[in-house]
Amino acid sequence: MYPETKAVVAAVLLAALWFAEGAAPFAAGRVGRGRHYAVNLSLGVLNAAVGAVVFSGLLLAATEAARARGFGFLSMLHLPAPVETLVAIVLFDAWQYLWHRLNHAVPFLWRFHAVHHSDAAMDASTAVRFHTGEIVLSGAFRLAVVPLLGMTLPQLALYELVALPVILLHHSNARLPARLDAVLRKVIVTPRMHWVHHSQWRPETDSNFSSLFSWWDRIFGSYRKHPAPQEIRLGLDTAQAEETFSLMVMMLAPFRRRAPRDE
Numbered sequence: 593m594y595p596e597t598k599a600v601v602a603a604v605l606l607a608a609l610w611f612a613e614g615a616a617p618f619a620a621g622r623v624g625r626g627r628h629y630a631v632n633l634s635l636g637v638l639n640a641a642v643g644a645v646v647f648s649g650l651l652l653a654a655t656e657a658a659r660a661r662g663f664g665f666l667s668m669l670h671l672p673a674p675v676e677t678l679v680a681i682v683l684f685d686a687w688q689y690l691w692h693r694l695n696h697a698v699p700f701l702w703r704f705h706a707v708h709h710s711d712a713a714m715d716a717s718t719a720v721r722f723h724t725g726e727i728v729l730s731g732a733f734r735l736a737v738v739p740l741l742g743m744t745l746p747q748l749a750l751y752e753l754v755a756l757p758v759i760l761l762h763h764s765n766a767r768l769p770a771r772l773d774a775v776l777r778k779v780i781v782t783p784r785m786h787w788v789h790h791s792q793w794r795p796e797t798d799s800n801f802s803s804l805f806s807w808w809d810r811i812f813g814s815y816r817k818h819p820a821p822q823e824i825r826l827g828l829d830t831a832q833a834e835e836t837f838s839l840m841v842m843m844l845a846p847f848r849r850r851a852p853r854d855e
Contacts, residue, residue, distance in 0.1 A: 594749045595644055601753065602720075605760050606633070609716035612766035618783055619765055619822040622713055629717045631839050636720025639727040647731040651748075654739045664742020680747040681754065682805070687737050688755075689808040691730065692801040701729065703846040709797065710845065712827030714790050716764035723846060755804040762786035781806050787821035792829050 610629065613622075622628075658664045665683070666676055695705035704726040711718045738748060762781045773782045781802050789800040799816035802808045809815035818824060 595640070595648075598749075598752060598756065599640070601756060602760070605757055606716055609760060609764045609766055613715055613764060616767045617765050618767040618787075622715070622765065624713075625715070628713055628715065631842075632711070632717035632721040634839055635722070635724075635842065636717075639720070639722060639724055642724055643727055643731055646728065647735070650735055651731075651738060652745055654735050655743065655745055655748075658739035658742065659744065664739055666742030668742070677747050677750065680741065680743045681751045683741050684738075684743060684748065684751050685755070685802075685804045686808060687741070688803040689801050689812070691733065692803065693814070695726070696798050696801070701726075704729065706828060706830075707842050707845050709790060710828045710842070711790070712825075714763060714765065714787065714826050716760045716766075718790075719760045719763040721842075723842065725846060751804075758804050777806055779806060780804060784818075784821045787824055787826070788816055788818045790824070790826045791818075792825045792827055796824070 606629075610625075614625070659667060662668070666680055669676070669679075671679065695701045704723040707723040707726070708718070708721055711721055758780050762783050763786060764783060766783070768776075768783060770784070773784045776782050777785050781800070781804065785800050785802075785806060788796050791797055796816060796818070799814050800809050801814055806815075
């Protein structure tokens with residue numbers, strides 16, 4: 593039931609943000625919005641299918657085996673169920689922060705993650721624009737991380753349902769009032785925070801890694817502000833122009849020759 597629920601929630605939120613981006617865009621002057629959404633969502637649907645087919649059964653088996661043996665950090669704490677679920681969400685979000693930083697720091701991982709960053713016309717659909725290779729790598733690591741944390745699949749599902757609206761919103765081109773953005777930013781990631789992360793300038797690209805809770809960047813010293821995020825040049829200066837609109841080019845991008853990030 594959960595994959596269907598997640599798909600419905602994503603579809604409703606994407607539709608709402610599509611209209612919001614058209615009515616009150618954060619950065620004006622976008623053209624080809626329909627094609628841009630179509631390409632990114634095609635990649636998102638492919639990745640959802642791959643994740644469901646390849647990892648759903650494996651993740652269920654791994655979590656059940658860990659729980660049956662009392663294995664995992666949360667299993668050892670014996671917390672009340674609501675508290676355990678809250679701690680699970682916070683801990684898994686910390687892992688998401690670490691995983692995101694690794695994708696920027698490790699050249700092999702960056703080859704795949706760069707597909708997400710190559711989008712020069714960021715909007716809500718960018719939130720599902722990930723190379724399938726990154727989805728496979730992320731899923732493989734989850735098979736170890738989730739049992740180590742002692743999370744259950746319902747707890748993971750709840751995390752994803754809570755994080756999904758936040759992730760779609762902070763990638764979106766919908767304009768939030770600056771004061772509202774500032775208030776929300778004290779707890780969750782907002783557009784004005786995350787747009788900095790999609791800058792072409794590497795010191796900005798390598799900042800603001802948080803997915804759900806914004807405090808990880810403050811705790812680990814990777815938080816960066818920008819006075820006018822809507823004016824930032826988005827994407828990657830090494831990306832070919834057609835990457836924004838071509839599914840095939842995006843899929844092949846990690847396997848082309850690219851200069852290492854440290855050159």
